[in-house]
C-alpha cells in the first residue's frame with residue numbers, strides 16, 4: 021500500500037450531516053464528517069488524548085467530538101476544546117492529521133499523504149462527464165476479500181477473460197496484440213480485434229451482431245497504484261468505459277468504487293442491468309482472486325512465471341517499484357508486527373510544516 025495518492029473514502033450518500041463515519045484505508049482508521057458548509061473533512065480517527073475513536077463521536081460546531089472525554093477537533097485537525105481546561109487553549113500538540121479532500125462523481129476522495137499540492141499525483145478524472153452523448157452511472161461499491169494489487173493486476177490481465185468470463189465472449193488476446201504506452205502515473209494498452217473473425221461478441225447492444233467485429237477494441241490502464249480504467253469499444257461506436265477507484269482497506273480487503281461511462285443504451289432505466297452485468301463479472305473475478313496464493317503479490321518477479329501476455333502486470337509492478345523508491349510504500353510487515361500495539365497515522369501535508377505530532381507516521385519501506 022502506498023501513501024501520496026488519492027483514495028476513495030466513502031460515497032457522498034454514505035455521509036450525512038449528523039454523524040461522523042469511520043473509514044479504514046491503508047491499514048489505518050480515518051474519520052470522515054461533513055461540516056455545516058457541506059464540506060467533507062477527513063481526519064485520522066485516533067484521538068490523541070487516549071485513543072478514542074473520533075468516528076464514534078458527534079459533530080459539534082463543525083468539529084468532531086471524541087466520545088471518550090469530549091475533546092473537539094476541527095476539519096483541519098486542530099483540537100479546539102479540551103473540556104477540563106475551560107477557556108484555556110489546547111496545547112500545540114493537540115492535533116490530528118487532516119487530509120485534502122475532493123468530492124466528485126458522488127464519491128469523497130482524500131489525498132492520503134504529505135506531499136505539497138504542486139507535487140501531488142492528480143486524481144484521475146472521468147473525462148466523459150458532461151460530454152454530449154455520454155452517461156455516467158454509479159458509484160457502485162463492492163468490497164472484495166483480496167489485496168488491491170491483486171485486484172488491479174486482474175483488471176490489467178487480458179489473458180484471463182476467456183477462462184474466467186466465458187459468458188462475456190471475450191476474444192482471446194494474442195501476446196503481440198498488447199502494446200504498452202507509458203504515461204506519467206501509469207501505463208495503458210489497447211487491443212484491436214477488428215480483424216478477429218471468430219470473436220463472439222455477446223455483449224448485446226444496439227446495432228451489434230455476433231459476427232461483426234469492425235471497430236471492436238478493448239484496453240485497460242491504471243493511474244497510480246489504485247485507479248484502473250477499462251474501455252470496451254463495440255462495433256457500431258458503442259463504448260463502455262469503466263473507472264475503478266480502489267480503496268485498500270488492509271492487506272487482505274479492498275473496497276472498489278465503480279463509475280461507468282457509456283455512449284449507448286442511455287437512460288437511467290438501463291443502469292441497473294448494466295450494474296448487474298459488471299457485478300456478475302466482478303463476482304467471477306472474486307472467485308479466482310480470493311483463492312490466489314500468496315495473498316499479496318510476491319516481492320520479486322521470479323516467484324511467478326511471467327509470459328509476454330503478462331506485460332501489463334509486469335509494467336504495473338515496475339511503476340509500483342518506482343513509487344516504493346520514492347519512499348511512498350507502507351512497510352506492512354512492521355505494521356502487522358505492531359498491530360494492536362501502535363496507532364499510526366498516514367502523514368498529512370501539515371507534517372511538513374510543523375513537528376510535534378502525537379501519533380507516529382506509518383512506517384515506510386526504506387525509511388527506517
Ligand code: FES
Pocket residue numbers: 067068069070071072086087088089090091
Ligand atoms: S480519548 Fe478522546 S477525549 Fe479522551
Ligand SMILES: [Fe+2]
Pocket residue numbers: 174175180181184185301305
Ligand atoms: Fe476479470
